Amino acid sequence: MQASRHDTHGIVDPAGLLNRVRFRRHEPAEPLRRYVEWYWLIDWDLPVPYASHIVPHPAVNLTFPWDEDEDPGEPYAEVTGVPHGLYTRKLTGRGRVCGVKFRPGGFRPYTPESPVSRWTGHALPAAEVFPTATADTARAIVSPTDDHTRVAALDAFLLALPRAPDPQADLATALVRHIRTDRTVRRVGDFAQAHGLSVRALQRLFSTYVGVSPKWCILRYRIHDALEHAGARPGIDWATLAADLGYADQAHLVRDFTATVGVPPTAYAAQAAPGASAGQGEKRH
Structure with missing residues (x-):
């Protein structure tokens, strides 16, 4: 399917x-x-x-x-x-x-x-x-x-490949899914406590089974959402979006977005707007 x-x-x-x-x-x-x-x-x-x-x-x-x-x-x-x-x-x-x-x-x-x-x-x-x-x-x-x-x-x-079902792998999958779907997850300490884990145990689980830290996942899914919003419509209230995504302020969103994508969110939104040159996507790096 x-x-x-x-x-x-x-x-x-x-x-x-x-x-x-x-x-x-x-x-x-x-x-x-x-x-x-x-x-x-x-x-x-x-x-x-x-x-x-x-x-x-x-x-x-x-x-x-x-x-x-x-x-x-x-x-x-x-x-x-x-x-x-x-x-x-x-x-x-x-x-x-x-x-x-x-x-x-x-x-x-x-x-x-x-x-x-x-x-x-x-x-x-x-x-x-x-x-x-x-x-x-x-x-x-x-x-x-x-x-x-x-x-x-x-x-x-x-x-045909050997694989060993692992409850810890299933836990890691579930925890990342929680982070991906719940924008109220903002602090690693609170997230670990909510799942009955110490911060160190959570970080060790993610390093072993996911390959990146829980903080990396939280920040990365914020940027994914910001990308979707920036490309979906003009006239975004960036301060409101930053608050919705769990940032302390708009400046933190702009910093993370620019560091990850290569251009500020306002510039990305302008390039993604209908009528913008299709070739502009090749300039982001």
């Missing part, structure tokens, strides 16, 4: 990206849904290069890219830990990606010997984590032209 295409949280310049690529999300096989949020598939054929920018989620991604016009132009497999800052990927010519977005906490059951923070800020060949993620595996996943075959190949690959 195809998942929602319309959730653009974290995508900088979503209109610019979705006008240039064919983007889909699909649910994994039912036994995998405890660990995997969705598969994401992107195909493009661009006359002009385009830089895609993403404000990352607290999630590890396993990707199978194929840049068809590059030399040697072979599919490959990569594991990307949670990026520290803005994630940028330049799309050129013709290509495609089949991606697996693990749930926060969902990657650890596949790699119980290492904390997820080991991969934070790093991208590495997937075979270093999953020895069966060979070039042949990547080719079998990303080469088919239809989504059904690609999704079936992703399911088959992940279902």
Whole structure:
């Protein structure tokens, strides 16, 4: 079953990206849904290069890219830990990606010997984590032209991997979901206490199972919301939005937004407004 295409949280310049690529999300096989949020598939054929920018989620991604016009132009497999800052990927010519977005906490059951923070800020060949993620595996996943075959190949690959269900992983997933959906969560100490944990225990849980701190998650989801508001309508009351998102004042929102996205929120809103140049999205970095 195809998942929602319309959730653009974290995508900088979503209109610019979705006008240039064919983007889909699909649910994994039912036994995998405890660990995997969705598969994401992107195909493009661009006359002009385009830089895609993403404000990352607290999630590890396993990707199978194929840049068809590059030399040697072979599919490959990569594991990307949670990026520290803005994630940028330049799309050129013709290509495609089949991606697996693990749930926060969902990657650890596949790699119980290492904390997820080991991969934070790093991208590495997937075979270093999953020895069966060979070039042949990547080719079998990303080469088919239809989504059904690609999704079936992703399911088959992940279902064959050993994994160990872990209640602590489930707890980490639930805690991050709470942060993502509840904007009253603003202080790590209060959040830890509400769940019967010490701050240190909560931080250790997030480092081991999510790869980033609870404070990182709180701030990152604020920026996701600010991006959605900035791109959705003109004339935003930034002071009110800052208060709604839990910032002490507008200046703190502007500082975090600018540091993360690369431009102040007012400039981003102006670029995202209807009629703004579609190419402006390539200037944010």
